[in-house]
Amino acid sequence: MAGLSVVIPALNEAGTLPLLLADLATWPGDLEILVVDGGSGDATAAVTRIGGAGLLRSPVAGRGQQLRWGAAQAHGALAAGAACRQPSAHGLGRRRHSGAGTS
Known part of the structure; x- marks a missing residue:
């Protein structure tokens, strides 16, 4: 059993998925990475397999x-969600704020 599962919803993310998968590969703990494909027409499935993630x-x-x-x-x-379009660069767990309603 993995300690943490990261669920990545994807639709035509072959161009952005490699960076996120490479970043997640640096995670020091036990990690299950699942890419959930919503019917991509590009190479999302192939990129997922090459990146070592599970494809659903x-x-x-x-x-x-x-x-x-x-x-x-x-x-x-535990399960966490991740977005392909969010800049990665070891930003796992960081939140982006628009500034509205935050102090």
């Missing part, structure tokens, strides 16, 4: 649905 084909399209479905398939004690 979502029965329902939509990021929220993909996250929920992927989390239900995860084996880790």
